[in-house]
Amino acid sequence: MSEPSKPLLQVEGLHVTVVSDGVTREAVRGVSFEVAAGEVLGIVGESGSGKSLTVSAVTGLLPARTRRTGGVIRFKGEDITTASRRRLTKIRGRQIAMVFQDSLTSLNPVKRIGEQVREPLLLHDLASGRAATDAAEAALRSMGIPDPHGAARRYPHEFSGGMRQRAMIATALIASPELIIADEPTTALDVTVQAQILDLWRRLVRESNLALILISHDLGVMSDLATTLAVMYAGRIVELGPTRELLARPQHPYTRALLGSMPTAAASRGELVAISGEPPALEARPPGCPFHPRCSVAEDRCRVEEPDLAPVSSWTSACWVAQRAPLPRLRVSGDGALAELTPALERGEPLLRVEGVTKHYPVVGGVPWGPRREVHALDGVSLEVRKGATLGVVGESGCGKSTLARCILRLTEVAAGSIVFRGTDITKLRGEPLRRMRQYMQPIFQDPYSSLNPRTRIGESVAEALLVHGVPKREAIRRVDEVLEYVALGSHYRSRYPHNLSGGERQRVGIARALVLDTELLVADEPISALDVSIQAQILNLIKDLQRRLGLTIIFISHDLRIVEHMSTRILILSLGKVVEVGPAHEIAERPRHPYTQALLSAVPFVEASGKARIVLAGDPPSPIDPPSGCRFRTRCPRAQALCAEVEPALENAADRSWACHFPIEEP
Amino acid sequence: MIDADGLNGTGGLNGTGGRGLGLWQPRVIPYVMRQLGRALGDYERGISFGIIGIWAILLVIIPLLPLANPLHQNVNIALQSPSLAHLFGTDELGRDMLSRTIWGGRQSVPAALVVVCIGFPLGTVIGAFAGYVGGAVEEVIMRITDMFLAFPVLVLAMAVSAALGPSLYHGVIALTIVWWPSYVRVTRGMVLELKNRDFVLISRAAGRRPLGILSRVIMPNVLPSVLVMAAIDIGRAILLFSMLSFLGLGAVPPTPEWGSMVSEGSMYMDQWWIATFPGLAILSLVFAFNLAGDSIRDALDPWVTGRR
Numbered sequence: 001m002s003e004p005s006k007p008l009l010q011v012e013g014l015h016v017t018v019v020s021d022g023v024t025r026e027a028v029r030g031v032s033f034e035v036a037a038g039e040v041l042g043i044v045g046e047s048g049s050g051k052s053l054t055v056s057a058v059t060g061l062l063p064a065r066t067r068r069t070g071g072v073i074r075f076k077g078e079d080i081t082t083a084s085r086r087r088l089t090k091i092r093g094r095q096i097a098m099v100f101q102d103s104l105t106s107l108n109p110v111k112r113i114g115e116q117v118r119e120p121l122l123l124h125d126l127a128s129g130r131a132a133t134d135a136a137e138a139a140l141r142s143m144g145i146p147d148p149h150g151a152a153r154r155y156p157h158e159f160s161g162g163m164r165q166r167a168m169i170a171t172a173l174i175a176s177p178e179l180i181i182a183d184e185p186t187t188a189l190d191v192t193v194q195a196q197i198l199d200l201w202r203r204l205v206r207e208s209n210l211a212l213i214l215i216s217h218d219l220g221v222m223s224d225l226a227t228t229l230a231v232m233y234a235g236r237i238v239e240l241g242p243t244r245e246l247l248a249r250p251q252h253p254y255t256r257a258l259l260g261s262m263p264t265a266a267a268s269r270g271e272l273v274a275i276s277g278e279p280p281a282l283e284a285r286p287p288g289c290p291f292h293p294r295c296s297v298a299e300d301r302c303r304v305e306e307p308d309l310a311p312v313s314s315w316t317s318a319c320w321v322a323q324r325a326p327l328p329r330l331r332v333s334g335d336g337a338l339a340e341l342t343p344a345l346e347r348g349e350p351l352l353r354v355e356g357v358t359k360h361y362p363v364v365g366g367v368p369w370g371p372r373r374e375v376h377a378l379d380g381v382s383l384e385v386r387k388g389a390t391l392g393v394v395g396e397s398g399c400g401k402s403t404l405a406r407c408i409l410r411l412t413e414v415a416a417g418s419i420v421f422r423g424t425d426i427t428k429l430r431g432e433p434l435r436r437m438r439q440y441m442q443p444i445f446q447d448p449y450s451s452l453n454p455r456t457r458i459g460e461s462v463a464e465a466l467l468v469h470g471v472p473k474r475e476a477i478r479r480v481d482e483v484l485e486y487v488a489l490g491s492h493y494r495s496r497y498p499h500n501l502s503g504g505e506r507q508r509v510g511i512a513r514a515l516v517l518d519t520e521l522l523v524a525d526e527p528i529s530a531l532d533v534s535i536q537a538q539i540l541n542l543i544k545d546l547q548r549r550l551g552l553t554i555i556f557i558s559h560d561l562r563i564v565e566h567m568s569t570r571i572l573i574l575s576l577g578k579v580v581e582v583g584p585a586h587e588i589a590e591r592p593r594h595p596y597t598q599a600l601l602s603a604v605p606f607v608e609a610s611g612k613a614r615i616v617l618a619g620d621p622p623s624p625i626d627p628p629s630g631c632r633f634r635t636r637c638p639r640a641q642a643l644c645a646e647v648e649p650a651l652e653n654a655a656d657r658s659w660a661c662h663f664p665i666e667e668p
Numbered sequence: 669m670i671d672a673d674g675l676n677g678t679g680g681l682n683g684t685g686g687r688g689l690g691l692w693q694p695r696v697i698p699y700v701m702r703q704l705g706r707a708l709g710d711y712e713r714g715i716s717f718g719i720i721g722i723w724a725i726l727l728v729i730i731p732l733l734p735l736a737n738p739l740h741q742n743v744n745i746a747l748q749s750p751s752l753a754h755l756f757g758t759d760e761l762g763r764d765m766l767s768r769t770i771w772g773g774r775q776s777v778p779a780a781l782v783v784v785c786i787g788f789p790l791g792t793v794i795g796a797f798a799g800y801v802g803g804a805v806e807e808v809i810m811r812i813t814d815m816f817l818a819f820p821v822l823v824l825a826m827a828v829s830a831a832l833g834p835s836l837y838h839g840v841i842a843l844t845i846v847w848w849p850s851y852v853r854v855t856r857g858m859v860l861e862l863k864n865r866d867f868v869l870i871s872r873a874a875g876r877r878p879l880g881i882l883s884r885v886i887m888p889n890v891l892p893s894v895l896v897m898a899a900i901d902i903g904r905a906i907l908l909f910s911m912l913s914f915l916g917l918g919a920v921p922p923t924p925e926w927g928s929m930v931s932e933g934s935m936y937m938d939q940w941w942i943a944t945f946p947g948l949a950i951l952s953l954v955f956a957f958n959l960a961g962d963s964i965r966d967a968l969d970p971w972v973t974g975r976r
Contacts, residue, residue, distance in 0.1 A: 406869075409869075409873050411869050411872055411873060435875040435877070436875075438873055438874065438875040439875060441873070442873060442874070443869065443870060443873050445866040445869070445870065446866075447866060450865050450866045450867060451866035451867050451870055452867055453867045453871075453885060453888070453889070454889065455888045455889055456885075456888070461867075464871060464874050464876065465874035465875060468874060468875050468876045468877070468880065469875055510870075513870065513874075517874075
């Protein structure tokens with residue numbers, strides 16, 4: 001990339017301690033790395049790995065109760081750990097800038113975008129007044145924001161997520177810093193928008209010769225952007241090397257496990273290679289190599305002695321086994337068992353048939369005499385799920401996928417249409433019959449933290465459904481133990497409270513809860529997006545396993561087409577409240593007919609290089625309040641023509657798949 | 669909105685509604701109290717319930733105590749400073765201040781308890797109902813609540829006193845009328861926030877009936893915070909009754925009452941003991957109830973007791 005130059009930032013032996021409950025514990029333990037201009041260092045790790053603390057230490061913005069206890073941080077040769085507060089303030093924002101994950105909380109809601117973008121210029125006396133405002137508008141323009149003059153006058157809430165992220169990048173870049181630290185900069189974005197932002201980053205790094213430190217949990221994003229990759233686990237870097245080579249031949253069992261636990265195109269059907277256990281908590285770090293309890297190749301030495309980073313292949317890894325003899329190339333293969341099962345499942349009788357379901361929400365706010373506006377959450381959605389099958393529902397935020405889940409579960413009323421479940425139209429059910437019907441369909445929600453009542457013991461939470469349906473207490477307890485066993489939690493979990501549980505454990509409880517009755521249909525709304533990568537695979541495997549054992553029918557809702565493809569027999573693509581394409585999972589994934597499906601597929605950053613050029617959609621997803629006329633995708637569609645604006649395409653059927661497009665992609 | 673709970677960052681759902689009666693800024697004092705409490709650290713619970721317990725016992729067993737008659741006047745010993753014979757001194761009519769200070773609690777403390785014990789359950793039930801049912805019912809309930817909330821408590825107390833004559837009971841009536849709406853607002857706000865949480869949806873999907881969802885799922889999450897508010901409110905009500913008496917709208921002389929005693933004492937600035945001891949009595953109880961509110965919350969909050 002760039003000529004070998006002196007590193008811009010050098011971190012050596014960084015230690016950070018956290019004080020909690022009066023006990024001091026090391027959260028970052030001897031982290032060293034360097035970044036040069038034009039280089040992108042990716043730091044990947046799960047929650048608690050110390051990745052955010054590491055970069056906070058670099059910027060001197062450590063949170064309360066944490067302290068840097070050792071190490072040297074050199075920025076352009078100057079040790080900034082000993083620099084005065086004034087000197088640090090000068091460096092921060094001027095030479096080191098930051099971009100955060102949540103653009104809604106990181107931008108000040110009461111200040112105009114323009115004011116916020118130009119602020120670094122004023123703070124560092126680089127420009128003032130008119131000049132600063134002009135510079136801010138120029139910066140917004142270079143970020144690809146249309147009408148920068150108007151945009152600068154608007155407030156953050158008037159911007160979309162992608163636009164806010166662009167504005168934040170503009171703010172970070174306006175004082176021409178040399179180093180940018182981006183903490184999960186695309187995690188909160190939709191995949192199509194994420195693809196745009198990743199493109200923008202790539203261009204910025206290339207054009208301005210920036211150094212970028214990128215923090216993420218997503219190896220796909222890393223392989224897309226990072227030139228060097230640092231994998232962190234339990235407060236240390238366990239593997240550090242050039243991204244592409246490292247991901248092709250990872251030399252630390254943790255990196256290998258992370259890669260294995262991601263559903264990839266190559267191994268999309270079989271069981272994922274889940275990492276057992278959970279990342280160690282600060283207070284329970286095992287002796288020796290912190291990864292050894294979860295490691296499949298651990299040996300005696302790993303249990304007593306912690307390895308340091310040492311050269312393996314052409315980079316460094318902290319693993320005794322790899323240091324002795326490099327680990328072989330990682331092979332990913334699926335067992336293909338489910339792929340064979342699929343056709344049989346798709347011939348079963350339908351358990352659920354949704355027809356023309358429509359749901360509009362009134363928009364709250366505005367003046368009472370203003371026009372009444374509505375969010376078109378669902379517009380005439382029809383679908384069918386057969387017994388024992390899994391229907392994957394994919395769509396970006398605002399496409400109505402959660403509303404669909406709630407309509408099916410009868411947690412919200414539908415405006416029109418019918419939902420036939422087990423032979424009855426449940427939209428008409430009220431009172432006692434509705435309550436009885438509920439035993440047969442159960443939800444799993446995204447956030448394991450908010451889906452358990454914080455004041456109820458696990459046992460009571462799981463038993464709730466049994467008790468309200470009149471199952472005697474003794475029988476209920478027996479059943480609770482049984483389902484806790486299903487989800488690999490023992491009966492001793494019964495008396496615990498949710499706050500004592502980790503995210504993965506809570507999600508298991510959520511699943512146990514959904515299975516405690518005679519559940520036939522499981523509606524899983526983003527069941528893994530709030531979990532750490534290594535836990536995600538465990539939960540996916542668990543759901544699949546339970547489906548096989550209990551003959552469940554599942555509606556699996558996610559924004560991640562990669563995961564949905566792994567889980568489902570059929571996929572339904574939802575966009576702005578409309579079905580755009582539906583068909584067998586592998587066909588949708590391999591031969592999309594609708595351009596939106598194609599764009600979604602292409603936007604997901606995969607670890608393995610696909611070789612194909614990525615389709616990056618222009619612009620933002622349109623608002624569901626005022627959907628475009630005709631085809632709702634046309635504003636972003638590369639194939640759109642005049643006809644698309646006038647006539648709304650109907651779902652066309654061919655064999656067992658259908659799509660709604662005037663100009664579908666030809667079958668190859 | 670920054671309030672006491674927002675400032676120390678542990679309140680979570682607390683402080684969602686305005687609970688001031690507009691007489692004085694209630695947010696600052698609980699805040700200062702809590703900071704003091706924090707400094708006292710682990711002794712918080714012991715100190716607060718200790719003070720409350722001592723007062724409760726004192727007020728119950730006063731007739732058995734070897735105290736002078738609080739109404740007995742002896743002008744010969746008027747305005748004596750504290751001495752062994754009269755530990756808290758005597759007032760302008762020569763009455764024993766120690767006896768009067770302890771007897772004084774028999775007025776405002778029960779009155780405050782009555783007001784909170786009526787207002788707390790009433791307001792909580794109405795608020796929970798309004799928040800859960802929503803729609804037009806909620807609108808109507810909340811507008812009526814707002815009407816009551818808009819009553820200036822002092823003016824109302826004056827009006828009641830003017831109509832029925834000054835008496836502590838009339839003060840209780842006036843305060844009860846304006847007291848419950850604050851619980852309605854807070855409870856409704858919390859129920860509104862909770863009723864669309866995932867765990868409530870899951871309970872609905874499990875087939876729990878609406879009443880069960882409200883009482884078994886939502887309210888256990890609401891009650892602790894409202895309980896904390898009620899505990900602090902007892903202190904506030906004591907203060908308000910003292911204030912009413914101070915203004916001559918509550919207890920009628922010669923009945924000893926802290927507020928009216930402070931009021932009398934304010935005329936004798938040189939005789940500091942007359943206003944000081946009843947004042948300290950008010951302070952100790954208000955302080956104790958504030959601390960108690962805080963420690964109740966700590967004890968009931970699942971997040972504080974066992975954070976991962």
